[in-house]
Amino acid sequence: MNNSTHPVLRSGLLLGLIALLGTALLAGVNELTHERIAEQEKRRILQQLNAILPVASYNNNLLEDVIEITDEASFHHPAPVTVYRARKDDQPVAVLMAVTAPDGYNGAIRLLAGFDHSGSVLGVRVVAHRETPGLGDPIEVEKSDWILSFMNKSLLDPQAEGWAVKRDGGQFDQFTGATISPRAVVKAVHNALVYFDANRQSLFDTSATNPERDNG
Numbered sequence: 001m002n003n004s005t006h007p008v009l010r011s012g013l014l015l016g017l018i019a020l021l022g023t024a025l026l027a028g029v030n031e032l033t034h035e036r037i038a039e040q041e042k043r044r045i046l047q048q049l050n051a052i053l054p055v056a057s058y059n060n061n062l063l064e065d066v067i068e069i070t071d072e073a074s075f076h077h078p079a080p081v082t083v084y085r086a087r088k089d090d091q092p093v094a095v096l097m098a099v100t101a102p103d104g105y106n107g108a109i110r111l112l113a114g115f116d117h118s119g120s121v122l123g124v125r126v127v128a129h130r131e132t133p134g135l136g137d138p139i140e141v142e143k144s145d146w147i148l149s150f151m152n153k154s155l156l157d158p159q160a161e162g163w164a165v166k167r168d169g170g171q172f173d174q175f176t177g178a179t180i181s182p183r184a185v186v187k188a189v190h191n192a193l194v195y196f197d198a199n200r201q202s203l204f205d206t207s208a209t210n211p212e213r214d215n216g
Ligand SMILES: Cc1cc2nc3c(=O)[nH]c(=O)nc-3n(C[C@H](O)[C@H](O)[C@H](O)COP(=O)(O)O)c2cc1C
Pocket: 105, 106, 130, 131, 132, 133, 135, 136, 137, 167, 174, 175, 176, 177, 178, 179, 180, 181, 182
């Protein structure tokens, strides 16, 4: 080991260096991919929010003006509800609540429900569900316009007993041979609206608790 390092040691060092470079490269790619996925997820959520709430109606950053509420008694599920607050020139405009209907036919149905500041429904969309194709899936806006029947409803129109499917004496259609899915959605939207109505002020006043959402 005078003029040159021992060949075995040299190979070992080279391999070590290659492994180090490989690890560094992988970590870099992983970081970039993670950031890109987080960006895409943010864009996807914003698209969903803007399908209910027109972009022109607010000028704050919806994705940063967020709070999380856990209230099992009100929402009938233990998971936190994400609330996006929309404001124009700092004045409250609307909230979009990511609620879950726990009692779909095949489990939980995830919804986004938008309420304007006066308590009217701006719109509702199903964002994830496992209801049966052809039976329960008309809750999706892509499959039928049933979900649009929530628009402009409020706690006074209809009154509490109207917030049910027709089979249960309410105002909302059920589907042929499938009452469970629409019943679950109506109940979840109504629960969210009742919560919004009772907590309107604090929902807008509470400081954002989750400004940078970690989607990883
Ligand atoms: C295989 C299978 C899948 C079903 N999927 C759904 C569903 O996704 N949503 C739903 O509301 N009902 C579904 N049903 C029907 C329910 O079991 C139930 O009968 C129905 O919701 C009650 O509606 P009705 O009051 O109109 O009879 C399904 C039934 C079967 C046999």
